[in-house]
Amino acid sequence: MFLFKLLLKNAFRHKLRTGLTMVGLVVAICAFGLLRTIVSAWYAGVESSSSTRLVTRSAVSLTFSLPLSYAGRIKAIDGVTGISWSNWFGGIYQEPRNFFPQFAVDPQSYLALYPEYQLTDEEKLAFYRDRKGCVVGKKLADKFGWKLGDVVPIKGTIYPGTWNFTIRGIWTGAEASTDENQLLFHWAYINESLRKRLGNRADTVGVYIVGINEPNNAALISQRVDTAFKNSLAETLTETEKAFQLGFVSMSEAILVAIQAVSFIIVIIIMAVMANTMTMTARERLAEYATLKALGFPPEFVVKLLFGESLFIALLGGLLGLLLTLPLASGFGAAVGSLLPRFHVSAGTMALQMGAALIVGLVAAAWPAWKMSRIDIVQGLRHVA
Incomplete structure (x- = not known):
């Protein structure tokens, strides 16, 4: 003392x-x-990535799309337990500074691969049924004061026009590291529009999300996927979700x-x-x-x-x-x-x-x-x- x-x-x-x-x-x-x-x-994003998910994209660049027909062939590969896909939307809400990620996804298969996005059964069902519906993370909803039933107008940049999405669900993360700042909507909604206006851009996806049964076999399953499309017009590059996220960080x-x-x-x-x-x-x-x-x-x-x-x-x-x-x-x-x-x-x-x-x-x-x-x-x- x-x-x-x-x-x-x-x-x-x-x-x-x-x-x-x-x-x-x-x-x-x-x-x-x-x-x-x-x-x-x-x-x-790297730390919160799942070891049971792979990401398949174009071997040329992420800006090149892949045919929707690849989904069935990937699903049939040994070790694959689920398949979904998404497209980056890149729209603007009200003004450019209100940036947040928006993805066009296949609702049922996508949410099945992302159990950390916690929605009630009622919210999921409402989202599945509404072609113009969307689900958002809780932090994003809190930031803009959104609630269920609100209509969110997004001005497209990659996909021209103003797109109106009705909020059918607000998810909370299963863990503190789960991203709650995204908006997800129906891939079929924009695909229908593209088919009418730009037929050559329809039925294509940005990336495939691949669920696997054994994380230790990630490299082997990735090789099987890429081999299946070798020498095709759209060759693929498959990697773990962590490696995919690290690709953005390395930039x-x-x-x-x-x-x-x-x-x-x-x-x-x-x-x-x-x-x-x-x-x-x-x-x-x-x-x-x-x-x-x-x-x-x-x-x-x-x-x-x-x-x-x-x-x-x-x-x-x-x-x-x-x-x-x-x-x-x-x-x-x-x-x-x-x-x-x-x-x-x-x-x-x-x-x-x-x-x-x-x-x-x-x-x-x-x-x-x-x-x-x-x-x-x-x-x-x-x-x-």
Whole structure:
């Protein structure tokens, strides 16, 4: 208790300097946490992917479609338990900044492969029966104030015209990582329109979602699917859902690496600031430490004082920075909306924040503690702060 009181008194002996150092720590730890959360949010889709789903797309590019006739042939492949398909719609709701993913899907087969989208039986039945119906995630519905029965007008970009969808269901995720920021509607609805206006674009799908019985056989089943369409006019590339999601993440890999680098550079900068503070503190108290040694206190006691003061300031600043990160992350997540749908500070990020604060405190005190433990008593007593 005596040592703690001494540390507390020493830490705030120069209130302005300590306060400014802690402000720097709070800002640095908060920025570190936010940047790490951005990286985690970018990988959220990868982490929530299922090991029992494969994605089959065109071997040329994701922008090329596949014939609908492939569905039956894929379903007949050994190891495949279910098949569905989807098309990216890419429409605009009211204005471009209201971005959220929209997919045209085959309702029954698609929802069967995505049990994490939890809907009531009544909602599913209403969705199946209404060709112009749609289902949306709860976060998306909450964002725009949608409720069952509301009509959502989407202006098409890939598919021209204004499309009106009636909300027949609002799903909640089975887990916290489940995406609740999507809108799903009937693939047959847009296909009928394409058949009337652009016959050559009808009866094609963007990707196939393939359910498999054994995750360990994912590579083998993927090879079987691609072999079935080898040398055809529309060859396929089949991969796990995780690999498919990683393909999108890799497009911005350089940006993510830069964000991670900046997050660590921030910690290094505040480490230098903290080290300067502790060096100034030790230099000013040179006579005091020499007096302690003259009174018989061992060098280890001086080391404890410096390390204790540094850790106290660092951990207090780190804790305040962590607490500030939570409301800032919540506000940032609301601002970016569907761009990063699962934006929250994880327990791992909070542990990294406190770990960074701990390292800053230890490193900042290392040099002055070593110097003060070796001071000469006579020279120290002659020192005038």
